[in-house]
Structures are given as C-alpha cells and as structure tokens.
Amino acid sequence: MPTTTRSATVLVVACAVVLLLPACRPTADPATASPPAGTPGATASAADTAPPAAPHATASLATEDAAPSPTATPSPAAGTSAPDVTPTPGPGVTTAPRTVTLPTPGARFEYQLGGADEPSEDTAVVVRDSTATPTGRYDVCYVNGFQTQPSQTERLLRAEPALVLHHAGEPVRDDGWPDEVLYDLTTPELRARVAERVGHVIDACGAAGFDAVEVDNLDSYTRSLGRITPADTLAYTALLVERAHAAGLAFAQKNTAELTTQVRALGADLVVAEECREWQECHVYTAAYPVVLDVEYDRAAFDAACAEQSSPATRAAGLSVVLRDRDVAPRGAPEAVHEAC
Template sequence: MRRRMSRTPLTVLAASTAALLTLGACSSATATEDRGAAPPDAAAGTEAASGTAEFWTPEPGTDWQWQLIGTVDTSVDVPVYDIDGFDNSAAVVSGLHEQGRKVICYISVGSFEDWRPDAGDFPEEVLGAPLDEWEGEQWLDIRALDVLEPLMAARFDMCAEKGFDAIEPDNMDAYINDSGFPLTKDDQLAYNRMIADLAHERGLSVGLKNGVDQVTELVDLFDFAVNEECAYYNECHKVAPFIEAGKAVFHVEYELTTDEFCPVTQPLNFSSMLKNWDLDAWRETC
C-alpha cells in the first residue's frame, strides 16, 4: 500500500514537464466508465513489443485495476488486475482468468506486517522502525538476505500456487526511508535483484514498485513498473525507461486531479488512474 515519503513534493507543472502539457490532454472520465463492458482479452495487447520477453510483459498503455481492500470488483473492463496476494483465493484469481484478465499478486517485500499469517516466521532482529502512518508495519533489514530470501520465496510460492501471473513487490525503497537500519542504495539494489530472481524462478513476472532512483539499474530485470505519484513529485521522467523498453508503467495519483496529471502521463504512455488512498475499487482514468 502507498507509503507517504518523507520528502517535499515538487510542483507538478514545473518547467521540466511543461513541454509535455501541450502534447496531450486528459479525456473525460468517471468513476464508473468501466462497468458493464465485455471482458477484454488479456493476451491481446499485453505482450512486450519486441515479442522476445521470457515472462509476461505488459506493453505500455495497458489498462489496469488496482484494488487492495474489500471484495474484488471483477466488473472493471481492463485486462490487468492487481490484488492482495494473501487476502484473495485461488478461486478469485481463476475467476479473473476466466474473464480474460492477467492477475498481479500484491506482496510487501520490504516490511513486516503483523496481521499476515506468516508474521511469526520473521525473527526480531530483522524488524526495524515502524512505517509512518501504517499501524502494524515495520521496515525489514534487507541486508539479511539469508533470512529474508526463504520468507519471500514462500510468499511467492503462495502467489504461484494461487495462479497469479505476476508479483507487485511493495516497499522496495527502504534505504530512502527511516528504516532503523543504515541501508544504502547498493543494499537495496542487491535485495531487489533477489526479489526479481525469486519471482522469475517461479515463472512469475515482477514489477519494480516506485524506487524511481533505481530504474536505470533495474529496468532490464523487471517486467513492468508500478508507480505512485510521479506527477505529484515531478519525477515521471525517471520511470520512462520502462516505456522505452516496451514495458508498462502502471501509475496512480492520489492528490492530483486527472486534469492535472493526465496531460503529463498520457504523452509518456503511462497506464494512469486516480485512486483513493485505501485502494478500494473506485478509480478514475484519463
């Protein structure tokens, strides 16, 4: 789930994005424009442009739905769903597949969550500072690869066994947060590379979640990106290498209106939508 970063937001209409504003405009959208349409074919328009990807690689502009709380609303007419891996059963995944959707498994890889069924498997020594505004969560010491690798492998096994197509690994930027550990960017890169390997070993695609300052080093290892608020922070250009590589950028904003962020992200061919902070079923697209 979205982590509020301890950094100062930049002006969305800064000079570095001003040129983009003339290239596109947000089309009218409502919270219910997706309802009642025929199921899409997820196999169409979601393979990498090169056609050489070993793993499912959604192409730029692929529409999506992201819902992490509540009963999954399966009526949204999009080819990709991103839902909580623990809270949803194999039957939910199978039902989405029957409608032609690809399904991404949301899993936190950088934080301990005290309500998860495997919480007792995490040793105290890898638990760090609490995550601001997220009760029951603590940062993990990502340097402890030997401890965390089997724990994350078990989580990814669960996703694979439920039939998910991909992983959305959350909290991949502990090193820029107050984690309670002296983490470096190199620590984070090593951990995130391990995460990509664990997913691919199980035949699952994997996305880079946020981590905009790691894109250059990791774009070749990840099959898509999931980004929150790049327009709000004026950093969408940092995620654009995924688009250049023929890989989707699944993007959301929370604080801006579609009129404010769509002219920035549409020219970049991001898969953008406005969501509530709690990531329920509501969405508004460009």
C-alpha cells in the same frame, strides 16, 4: 538461469543400452544458482524531500503465510512478452517455470488492493492483494517485500527477531505504518533468509495464476535510520526478481524513482507507481520500462495526467493512469473512487 544437458556421448550410449524403450530423450540437470552479488551503491535517496508515502492499501489484508486461492487453469497473459526466462527454480519452487509476459503497454487497469471488485469490461490489468483470487485477465499480485504485514509483525518479533532491523534495541518501524517493521537486509545471510520468507508468498502468487508481482516498500531503506544502504536494497531486490522469474511472474518495481536505473538493470519488468504525475516522476519510469501503471490520489494530478495522455505531443508510451481514493476502497464503499483515462 539456463539449464544444462548431458553430453551427447553419454546420451548415445544410454540410448543404445535402452534400445527397446519407446523413446530416448536427453534430460536436463538443474543448474545450481548462486545468490546475485550485491549491486554497486545507488544515488542518495530523496527521502528528506519525498512526499509522505501513500497508504499501503493492503496493510491489514495480506499475510506472508497466506497463499492465494489457486485457480484451476491460470489464464495466459495478453499483450507483449518480456524476454523468456527459464531459470533454475529457487527454494520452494516446485513447478516448471512459465514464460514471463507483460500486459499491453497503455492498457486500462484497476488497483483493487482495498477489496476485490468485478473489473469493468474494458479493464485489461488488475492489481490485487496476494490473498485475493486472480481475475483471469492480466493479474498483478501485491506483496509487501521489505516490511512485515501488520498481522505478522508481533509473531515475527517473537519467532525470528533477527530478521527485523533493530536500532538501540528496538525494532525499526515505519512511521507512517507503525505496525509494520523493517526487515534487516544488512548482510548477505539476512537478505537470503528474508528473501526465502517473502519468496513463499511470491511462489503462492505464481501457483494461484497471477502474472506479475508488485513488491512494495522498495524505499524502506530511507526509513532505516541509515542502517540499510541502497546497495543492500538492490542486492536483496535481485533475489526477489530471480524468485519471481523462477515462478513465471513478471517483477514490478514499486515507486522509488531514484533507483529506477539500477532496479531495471536487475531484470525488473514493469512499474507500479503511486502519484508519479503528482511528483513529476512518470518520465523516469517510462524512460526505463515498457509498462508503467500509475495510481493518482489527487484529482488535479489525475486530470493533468489524462490531458497529457490525450495529446500525441505529450503522451507517454506505456503509461496507464487511474484515480483512486487513498483507502483504495471497493466500489460499494461510500468513499470509493474508481476512474481511468
């Protein structure tokens, strides 16, 4: 949100009183930010026909309480700029907002969630876990925003069980990742509390020198047994977008093509997608966003995407594609696959 300045009249009087001071400048009062109102309901999810979710590569790595190692001087992000944002810092944000930037559309990237590697020389963008150190290129910080990290699940269930979605007295778990439970986003009060919890991780990403955050499990509402609605999801996402921008970070939508229009309208800046070529969704993202980073896990889908990107007739502006193994293992691992086109 833009800040407000004190009135010119008060400034003149103040300056006259402190005439002997070396300088007299207007100062800014922080604007009081209200939580974004809930966004109207979105289209129904395609959960019943959607493919099995790709592995959360950092499920065993990141923790909500672990901050990335700060770097001495965060490097400026290269590429195109998103609209400047100078919002009022949200709770927990203690530094002045930085300008939100985007990488160059179509830039080569690496998806390093399973372990940090030295990026290739021609790599411009690197996605790493929130506990990892940024590379000094354009760095995207992975945050599990809609479900708990496995290492935090039991502690949260003991300390703040109200933040976890329950059904028939039991926490609702991700069937694909049963050591992750869903956050309860069903009321404004719960959304604010969860956003504050996740917001600390976002703030740490900004303090460490990352340039953007990819917030995973936007599609958790499709696993909520109908308890969390698309409108709940979007109202909560609005809080995270605001928090990211206040920390000087671009916000990346993660998957969930069916909510693309609505999430983009909330102010999201780019996309990190998994298997959008495999499931014929890349065009949904590229129609809405200037930068789309796509991770394919199937060789045939990757080759098809590369063939399309090599032809001016079929090339999608802003799309970058990599092929990774499903464990997104570091290069030294025998099963590791790292390719780009």
